[in-house]
Amino acid sequence: MTRAVYPGSYDPVTNGHLDIVERASSLFDEVVVAVLINKNKKTLFSVEERMEMLREVTAQWPNVRIDSWHGLLVDYCREHDVRAIVKGLRAVSDYDYELQMAQMNHQLSGVDTLFMPTNPIYSYLASSLVKEVATYGGDVSTLLPASIEQRLVQRLGEKR
Template sequence: MRRAVSPGSYDPVTNGHLDIVTRAADVFDEVIVTVMINKSKKTMFTVDERMEMIRDVTAHLPNVRVDSWHGLLVDYCRANDVKAIVKGLRAISDFDYELQMAQMNHRLSGVETLFMPTNPEYSFLSSSLVKEVATYHGDVAHLLPELVHERLTARLAERA
C-alpha cells in the first residue's frame, strides 16, 4: 500500500490545505492528514477541533484519514509504515525551509518528501493570515471550506 502523510498544524484547515490533500489522495492509496502538536504554538482551535474539521471536509475522500502526533514526524512515519511525506509549496521561501526538513527526515529515517506546488489560487494563503484577516472582520469565506469558516467566525465571536 502506498501510504503518505500530510502533516501540519491546520489551525484552521484552509482551501489550500484541502487542495493538497485532495491531490495527494489521487496519487496514494492512503493519505493520513496528521495534525502536529506543538505545545509552544498558540492555536485558536484544539487538536480535537482541528481533527474534527479536517474529517468533516475530507469525508468525501475515502482514502484519507486524520490523526495527530506529538514528536518527530519520522517517528510517526515509522510507527505507521509511512514511506512518503507530502508537502505543499507556496513560494520559494517555503522550499528553502522544507528542503532542509526533507533532507533531515530522509537522513533520520529514509522517508521521502514529495513537494506539490500549490494551486496559484492559494499561493498566498496560510492559516495565520486567514486568522489575522478574520480577526479584523475581513472576508475570508472564499479561503476556507464553509464549515471551517462557520467555526472560525463562531470562535472569534466567543473571544470578542
C-alpha cells in the same frame, strides 16, 4: 499499500490545504492528514477540534485518514509504515525551509518528501493570515470551506 502523511497545524484547515489533500489522495493508497501537537504553539482550535474539522471536510476522499502526532514526524512514519511525506509549497521561501526538513527526515529515516506546488489561486494562503483577516472582519469566505469559516468566525467572536 503506499501510505503518505500530510503534516501540519491546520489551525484552521484552508482550501489550500484541501487542494493538496485532494491531489495527494489521487497519488497514494492512503493519505494521513496528521495534526501537529505542539503544546508551545498557541492555537485557536484544540487538536481535537482541528481533527474533527478535517474529518468533516475530507470525508469525500475515502482514502484520507485524520490522525495527530507529537514528536518527530519520522518516528510517526516508522510507527505507521508511512513511505512519503507530502508538503505543499506556496513560494520559494517555503522551499528553502522544507528542503532542509526533507533532507533531515530522509537522513533520519529514509522517508522521502514529495513537494507539491499549490494551485496558484492559493499561493498566498496561510492559516495565520486567514485568522488575522477574519479577526478584523475581513471576508475569508473564499479561503475556507463554509463550515470552517462559520467555526472560525464563532471562535473569534468568543475571544472578543
